[in-house]
Amino acid sequence: MLTQEENERLTRVGPGTPMGALMRRYWQPVAAASEMSERWTKSVRLLGESLVLFKDRSGRFGLIEEACPHRRASFLYGIPQADGIRCPYHGWQFDGTGKCLDQPNEPADSTFKDRVKIAGYPVEERGGLLWAYMGPLPAPNVPPLAGIDSPHAIRLLGSAVIPCNWLQIMENSVDAVHTEWLHGHLFEFVLEHKNFKTKFTRKHLKTAFDEFPYGIIKRRVIEGHTEEGDDWKIGHPVVFPTTLLVGNASEEACHMRYQFRVPMDDTHTLHLWYHVIVPPAELTIPAHLAGTVHTYDVPYTDERGGYFLDSIHAQDIMAWITQGPIADRSLEALGSTDRGVTVYRNMLRRELKRIENGEDPMNVFRGAEPETMELPLEFERTQGDLSPDGARGEGFAITNLRAMFSRHEGRFCPLGPEIVDVFVQHRQREPAGVA
Ligand code: FES
Numbered sequence: 001m002l003t004q005e006e007n008e009r010l011t012r013v014g015p016g017t018p019m020g021a022l023m024r025r026y027w028q029p030v031a032a033a034s035e036m037s038e039r040w041t042k043s044v045r046l047l048g049e050s051l052v053l054f055k056d057r058s059g060r061f062g063l064i065e066e067a068c069p070h071r072r073a074s075f076l077y078g079i080p081q082a083d084g085i086r087c088p089y090h091g092w093q094f095d096g097t098g099k100c101l102d103q104p105n106e107p108a109d110s111t112f113k114d115r116v117k118i119a120g121y122p123v124e125e126r127g128g129l130l131w132a133y134m135g136p137l138p139a140p141n142v143p144p145l146a147g148i149d150s151p152h153a154i155r156l157l158g159s160a161v162i163p164c165n166w167l168q169i170m171e172n173s174v175d176a177v178h179t180e181w182l183h184g185h186l187f188e189f190v191l192e193h194k195n196f197k198t199k200f201t202r203k204h205l206k207t208a209f210d211e212f213p214y215g216i217i218k219r220r221v222i223e224g225h226t227e228e229g230d231d232w233k234i235g236h237p238v239v240f241p242t243t244l245l246v247g248n249a250s251e252e253a254c255h256m257r258y259q260f261r262v263p264m265d266d267t268h269t270l271h272l273w274y275h276v277i278v279p280p281a282e283l284t285i286p287a288h289l290a291g292t293v294h295t296y297d298v299p300y301t302d303e304r305g306g307y308f309l310d311s312i313h314a315q316d317i318m319a320w321i322t323q324g325p326i327a328d329r330s331l332e333a334l335g336s337t338d339r340g341v342t343v344y345r346n347m348l349r350r351e352l353k354r355i356e357n358g359e360d361p362m363n364v365f366r367g368a369e370p371e372t373m374e375l376p377l378e379f380e381r382t383q384g385d386l387s388p389d390g391a392r393g394e395g396f397a398i399t400n401l402r403a404m405f406s407r408h409e410g411r412f413c414p415l416g417p418e419i420v421d422v423f424v425q426h427r428q429r430e431p432a433g434v435a
């Protein structure tokens with residue numbers, strides 16, 4: 001349980017708040033670069049600020065305050081220039097740092113433009129994503145996440161705006177037993193109503209939440225398994241502050257499924273599912289699948305507002321949203337399996353302290369040669385995914401891809417069947433190389 005005051009301190013991210021200051025120390029993914037190939041601007045709500053991402057005619061990206069300081073028209077409809085963008089209303093021109101470069105209808109000798117400034121934040125491209133940084137300069141490096149720079153990969157980006165605070169989404173990632181209920185018993189109950197009776201839930205025997213240099217590794221042993229299983233021995237990581245990695249590696253593919261929880265404001269979170277699927281060296285990915293980030297929207301309700309409870313992502317989202325716009329933690333009653341929640345909150349408190357002391361918080365990288373964040377990937381997962389496809393006798397990566405494109409948010413990615421097919425055909429051609 002938290003006091004109201006502590007709940008506010010840990011959840012609110014707008015300008016001037018302690019948690020907002022901590023979140024501003026991290027690059028936040030705001031779009032796929034490919035989204036900007038057919039458009040010049042995109043509306044971005046980030047850390048309580050309304051912004052516009054734009055591309056100028058020199059191909060540079062900028063992220064500036066949405067409202068023009070002249071008379072408040074939106075730069076979303078601005079006119080891109082060789083340097084920066086002009087307001088659509090009276091043509092004032094700004095560059096990506098928010099500096100006013102021109103006011104076309106002011107007298108030629110006017111110095112007014114030198115006194116007009118708007119917010120402008122650095123934008124960088126990495127892994128096919130556009131990242132924005134709103135913290136104190138100089139900016140650190142974009143996080144060197146494992147696999148992000150893989151030259152030979154299929155990349156997908158699903159996105160949804162979730163109308164709730166980011167912290168309840170992150171707390172879900174350090175809550176191992178919810179999978180047994182939300183993705184187990186509830187799932188079985190939902191399938192029962194579709195006349196598909198099945199039992200796949202298995203009880204958690206043991207969970208652990210261990211700090212490691214980049215965040216927290218969660219581990220579990222479920223019924224029928226032992227501490228020798230990858231779920232316990234390797235586990236999967238929460239990368240501080242707002243990233244989850246649920247991936248798997250095998251001879252057939254290495255699939256990194258990142259989930260980025262981008263705090264838009266106190267009560268909205270941009271949820272991004274970023275997939276990097278790295279095939280084995282001998283498999284050449286068809287050109288139209290490689291070389292860009294394929295984006296798709298991720299719905300989680302039907303047209304009447306009912307959650308898609310036969311899908312794992314929508315089960316989670318239902319839980320997050322029903323906790324309230326900002327979960328009232330003064331009313332919660334944490335039990336023994338909520339230890340991960342406490343570990344994560346303590347980590348937030350510790351890193352808040354570090355910035356109050358003028359230090360960089362964890363996972364801020366500044367070297368000229370950025371290190372790679374080596375993150376653990378399980379070879380074999382036993383919980384979280386149903387495994388009826390195992391009966392097909394297919395390899396582990398293919399089983400997981402099928403699951404991803406049918407029971408997770410990936411079912412809304414139109415390329416799913418084609419991607420599975422690339423790996424299935426490769427397996428049929430080269431069965432010997434596959435476990
Ligand atoms: S409102 Fe932008 S130039 Fe006038």
Ligand SMILES: [Fe+2]
Nearest residue numbers: 178179183316
């Ligand atoms: Fe979940």
